[in-house]
Amino acid sequence: MARLLSVLVLAILLVPHPAHAWGRLGHRLVAALAWDDLTPQARTQIARLLEGEADPTLPGIASWADELRDHDPDLGKRSSRWHYVNLAEDECHYDAARHCRDGNCVVEAIRAQTALLADPSRSHAERLQALKFVVHFIGDAHQPLHAGFARDKGGNDFQIQFDGRGTNLHSLWDSGMLKAADLEEAQWLQRLRAIPLAVDLPAQPLSPPSQQWAEASCRIVLRPGFYPAKAILGDAYVPSWRPLAEEQLRRAGAELAVTLNAALAR
Template sequence: MKSIYSKILLLILISSSLYSYAWGLTGHRVIAEIAQNHLCGKTKREIKKIMGKERLAYWANWPDFIKSDTTGNWKQASAWHYINIDPQADFKAFEQNLKAQAGPTLYTQIKTLSAQIKDKRTSEKDRKIALIFLIHMMGDLSQPLHVGRAEDLGGNKIDVTYFGDKTNLHSVWDGKLVDSQKYSYTEYAQLLDIRTKDEVKQIQSGTLEDWLYDSHKIANRIYAQTPNNSKLSYDYQYKFNDTMERQLLYGGLRLAKLLNDLF
């Protein structure tokens, strides 16, 4: 009986963690699957040496699963999933604010993980963990509220109802908008990944700072159009579905660009 209770508690903790902190199972897997489709041959071979035969989507949610770990071994990783920045006037101001913040943050950790993966002195085990986290965090980067504001914990403190159910703004963007489309992650990846080579190249252009600013600007628009106690329904889906799908696609293509550059 105790064993059954422990398993149920673990599942609840995992579900709560996913619900509060990430794109959710589907969103992260969509991004990873799109990235997989844009890896060059050399990158695929190198990743297979590190990760084995599993596709990127298999590992995409692991950094959220471990938030339910009770040993405290991964406690320091919670801050790696986001960066808090107040609205900035332009890219220059954003970049200055971004670089002035004390780490670790989503920004600093993506750079740190990338360096660990490139460093041949990194152990095989640590390289795999770094790659798994990088897959996930590049997904977090494209979820606009992971580049949100400290005062409301990236929308977690903004109460809304979604089709009559009480929730918060962050949770709506983590999973509810994605899951409302009722696609599997492979279906959604296939439907979204239809850009031309020139369009893909344009989406993948820029720096890590540019990509974070892109999400930050979208976060500001979400905040402006979703005040506290908003009642969200079909009109909200209509207003933001294209933005949500854009972010899934951009997240996948930019993850692929980063991985191809690393390997």
Template sequence: MHRYALVFFCVCFSASCLAWGGRGHAAIGALAQQNLTPAALSQVQELLRDDLDRYEQASGRTTLAAVASWPDEIREVAMKTDPAAYKGWHVRGNQVCSTKLGPCKDGHCVDELIISYTRILRDKSQSHRARNEALKWVVHLVGDLHMPLHSGINRNGGGAKVSMEDVELKPDATLHTIWDNELANAALKGWKSSARLEQNVPALTEDAPTRWMLETRDVALHEVYEPLSGFSCEAKLPEPIRIDAAYQQRSVAVVRHQIEMAGLRLAQLLNESLP
């Protein structure tokens, strides 16, 4: 059996298959925390004091890695009573073959929410709870924005059915879920980034998250869609789309690069927002 296929097999029969990209978000949080200035780190620790979990109980969580999936967790709870809760908040449906921005209803899409939660995080007149939650949203959404399919889609959207060479998938697996889980987990297993934020980088402008998103949309075009056999901007591929071993292997470097970009950019955003 192919080396990568074996990794996928292990991943899919463990509990981590149920996690919704949790491993990727934690890796981004950890990398960002390693790159915080002392001033930003001490404010992050203060903001995570008395952190609450999805049921509003003391969470005991004290690191960016530990809180990075909280927006997914509260959505899971909210969806029990409202299936449309937080719909669209973690993504933006930019078409990969167009330069137009995707829709963003009421400012509830990934880049606009990072911008508005960063404003709350910076604002010391806001309550401790509001800034604590803003921090958790920013940490999570900077991660989501760098997942290619959260920033770009094509005619075969993230919901396209897939099959994977040498890998047993759940029947409801889609292009989106394999990038969130199988491909991400395989790339992150046993890997830890030690990337460092460069010194003296130019300060971020407020619209930086939108620029990051458009760059990630191009990653979706070049790394998620174009390598699919038969892909073209005009046509819809027949489903299930076959994800062969070469595609799986290629995705390892893509996932790791995106995780590093997300972690370093998140660190810069927090360093500038919590001076």
């Protein structure tokens, strides 16, 4: 009986957890960072769009797209492929015909939803939904495994043990590394705001450079050591890779701000 119980416990531990890019905390952080850099005009328009929401803030809607499966299963199913694009098998070179049939990937979803948000002739409901998608998908595009290998479903099928429990590489990057730091949201924001951006961002992009974001995320996946050599994660992995995850969160917030400022300039 004791042996059977041990086997059952191990099986439970090895069941992969549902993966959402950056998890709820990560998406809230991206949205909060973006709010810092929004123009007064963009903030005013966003506030109008968010009137009546349960939490009428950018962080408050940041995980909406991951929650669709619960409150709008049909839209959740239709938009499920908009969260990612698999580029790693092709050395991170995006080709719309190959990687994004019918526009069903994060690269084209960001472009399409940003265009809807920027169109003042669209209804309030359409623009609100587009805002929710844009906030979420730009976060997704900066999570490396949302542009990773198709063969392991962006690391979801790559099983590991971390901190004494079973999980997968995707979940580790989504939330495991952030949770391991044991910081509150305000502490995370202070930490991320201190990270300098490596390059200047354009003030008014003609179109969101979502292809470049996805390709850059994919190149992280291909770096030596990104995929751990052993299933049981060593003590060095998280300290080695979390700074890069933090940089991606910081960049996602900045890119989101630039995108929203441009979309809501009118």
